Amino acid sequence: MAKFSGTRAHVYLAMLPVWIIVLVALVSSTVWTFVISLTNSKLLPVYKFNFFHQYELLLKQPAWQVAVSNLIVFGVLFIAICLVFGFVMAIMMDQRIRGEAFFRTVFLYPYAMSFVVTGLVWQWVLNPGFGIQAAVRGLGFENFTFDWIVQPDRAIYILVLAAVWQGSGLVMAILLAGLRGVDEDLWKATRIDGIAKWRVYTSIVLPIIAPMAATATVLLAVSVVKAYDLVVALTGGGPGNATEVPAKFVMENLFARQNVALANAGAIMMLVAVIAILVPMYYARRYMAQKAEV
Amino acid sequence: MAEVSIENLDIRFGAVSVLNDLNLQIAEGEFIVLLGSSGCGKSTLLNAIAGLIDVSGGKVRIGGEDKTDAEPKDRGIGMVFQSYALYPQTTVEGNLSFGLRMAKMPKDEIARRIDRVSKMLQIEPYLKRRPAALSGGQRQRVAIGRALVRDADIYLFDEPLSNLDAKLRAELRVELKELHQTIGKTMIYVTHDQVEAMTLATRIAVMQNGVIQQLAAPEDIYERPANLFVAGFVGSPGMNFFSGHLRSEAGKAVFAINDGPEIDVSDYAFDAPLEQGGEAVLGIRPEHLFVDAGDLPLRLPFTVKVSESMGADSVLWGTTAGQKASVRFGSDLKLNPPRGSEMELGFSPRALSLFDAESGVRL
Amino acid sequence: MRMSSEKTLARTGVYAFLVISAAFFLMPFYVMVVTSLKTMDEIRVTSIFALPDTPTLQAWVTAWQSACTGLNCNGLSVGFFNSVMIMVPATVFSILLGAVTGYALSFWRPKGTGLIFGILLVAAFIPYQVFIYPLVRMLSQVGLYNSLAGIVAIHVIFGMPIMVLLFRNYYAGLPRDLFSAARVDGGGFWVIFIRLILPLSPPILIVAVILQSTHIWNDFLFGLVFAGSDNQPMTVLLNNIVNSTQGEKAYNVNMAATILTAAVPLIIYLASGRWFVRGIAAGAVKG
Known part of the structure; x- marks a missing residue:
């Protein structure tokens, strides 16, 4: 066909690297991981299929169960606090304040830093012997206790604290961009109608910036499922297994424990979790878009 | 050499068919305007002629050669876009010469062409400037210049004046007409503006839903619209339409407006002899209705609602037998009847159009 | 008042x-x-x-020159240079790939555009753990596992989806008429890209550089798995230094090392100002 001449050939040539990456590195990797998860592979892949045996093992394994329940607690708190705190910060930033650039820089700088750095800083700040606890006791409050980082039933909240510190600025930035996009005339109209400001934010502005909030939620949710570096740096999963998470479980079974099939079953479960987040989101968006068209 | 012929053209985007089995013959030196509202397929047709979109079926011939799958640069065309589409990072001169440099044309020839075109369009003073430093009108002149330096056989215009303000639009319209008369090349021009279409075109193709509704000279489109769509689309205020019933009676053709008077339309130039009557629509342009009926043979009652003066012209809005109607007349009549006034309007059978109510086709 | x-x-x-x-x-x-x-x-x-x-500044000097991980006491400087060696080529290649592909997808719309777009959109969200084992095996096969080229390739692969989406969205916002005009003027695929589209791209290039360089610098997981001991990036080395269980903890050195590791992205962040926010907004469009 004449269409596949000169210029067109260059287009397909330019698309080649991406197709190779997509097919080899992404699609076939995913399939391979899934296939291995159906076998009994330990250190090296052995293609003796045992189908969903590994998944059964995985779901029965206390370490995995703990990791999943930790992740749920962490995820729910982290996302909820980030959204609320980020939204309030965004609203405050939107009050024609002085020093907006300064506050924006301060709220967002942790997001520029790695999870490893975040984890190590908070590990030090919360160090029971030297950190906040020691500092407050040094002021004369001898009985002050804030040693959650070494308390098995509290350490997960420390993870939330560090993650909120790192990520809430992002929510602020996204939502502030949304607030700035709200039509000025709408604000004028609500003032003429005499509607209280907080009402406007909750009843009128919030629905308008809902798509942005949804975007932020998806970004946060996906980062929750991926959570690994922060845990390694902050608590190493401890004390005990109080802050173990699925990503770390997978990595350990992949490398330290050489339990490849089980690890890959875990990885596939993580993928399923992400899909479970994305699919409803996608349909919600389509539904909203259709509603908007009518 | 530069006639364009579109044969059985099909264009689909996925499952959506935009153009279906479209045919259009354009002779050398014509100024064809594709007129229609947005989404009618006029820009798609132009882009298909330019080779900017893939054709699903049919042929595009330019100068007798099959160019259906040819690259845009190999079609002997120059094109002007609505958003000007000037290359922002280079000067006016760079914009004009870009295509010629692509084609590896000798430097002195490029200089000669730029010189000629910039003189013709009076853009010489801006040659060293960047597009961002130009006004809208200047930018569109440069965009036209960029098409002209290509010395193409055919020039394509995609709503070139739509981004300009009313005054500039009128000025550039005249310049474009002059340009066509000067260079005499084939031009195909897309617009939704009926004034541009009426003033520029040698022939207008009125399009709707991917179909050419009528292809004719501007006067024909205006005076003898082929169907209700064309009649309603062209003209401002729009043509008056009165629903009613047409019947043949004792060698006479009679149109009875619903709940209104009967009108003898025997002197109307029917496309085909009237055989039997039926539901029909009578159309008449507002300026063909006269407040001062004089000796005009046909009459219509009219009840005034609103009167508008637009300077040279005035328009009365109201009803005839309960159906909406408007009348246009010269402001020199100094007419300003109060709301609710009843009057009788006169008109001539030659100014009429009659359409079949169901198919919309001219009778 | x-x-x-x-x-x-x-x-x-x-x-x-x-x-x-x-x-x-x-x-x-x-x-x-x-x-x-x-x-x-x-x-x-x-x-x-x-x-x-x-x-x-003693702790800073120690952190840079002689902090220990296990028995190795060469300081963080090794990791700094490793990270630079990883970041520069990985940033350049992933941006080039993203720009060319984004341009092809938004202006030329080759067959499969919708499919690849969908895959990239999903791929941007998939947990890396899903790909790690197969990629370790594949890179070992071609001898790139535990090498600089290997870790750079990994960053290019995983930076690709977001880079392509970033550039595609930016290019989708450019007037299509401009591209049409260049085609009528006879520009081909590469000519239009280099002479017309690239000169219009600085804003998105800046955003992409900020996004990719901080991303790659801050990476821990890939560096840990794919870089090998000779190419350990700064984040991995930092974690090894601070969380190493041997000897007495030198908190001052640890914090100096942490600041040093955070310095590069922080400087990029502070220097880029509003651009960083634009990067986040642009990155957020993938949602």
């Missing part, structure tokens, strides 16, 4: 909230800096919030 007392109260509340929030965000950084300037003796007896008595 005088403000009502109610309004004054509200303003005060707004500023109080902002200042307290700012303190929360700044506190760890402050602690990090003052700790790094103290001696270990001082750290043992003073509060973490106290300013150093006699500030010293």
